[in-house]
């Protein structure tokens with residue numbers, strides 16, 4: 001079951017390096033008081049499942065992915081917690097997961113997919 005994350009009080013936040021910045025900056029990070037997951041506060045924001053379904057739909061026109069493949073991909077994305085539970089996830093790890101799922105059902109190269117996603 002997914003945790004309905006609840007961030008800790010400000011005083012209890014922990015100092016961690018901020019990902020995706022050039023300098024080695026640190027910042028206070030909130031974490032979930034139920035499961036301990038640290039919240040992603042970087043610029044690399046995750047996107048909701050609807051965004052990825054849109055991308056899938058555009059992708060299917062561009063690379064002629066069949067309805068059947070599309071359905072299987074959509075079903076799998078919908079069951080990935082990376083797209084449902086956005087608390088600790090980064091946009092780039094979502095993208096990686098997205099590409100991996102597409103590749104599982106379609107014979108498309110990573111380069112092809114990445115160039116489309118940028």
Ligand SMILES: [Zn+2]
Pocket residue numbers: 003004005006032033034035036037
């Ligand atoms: Zn939690």
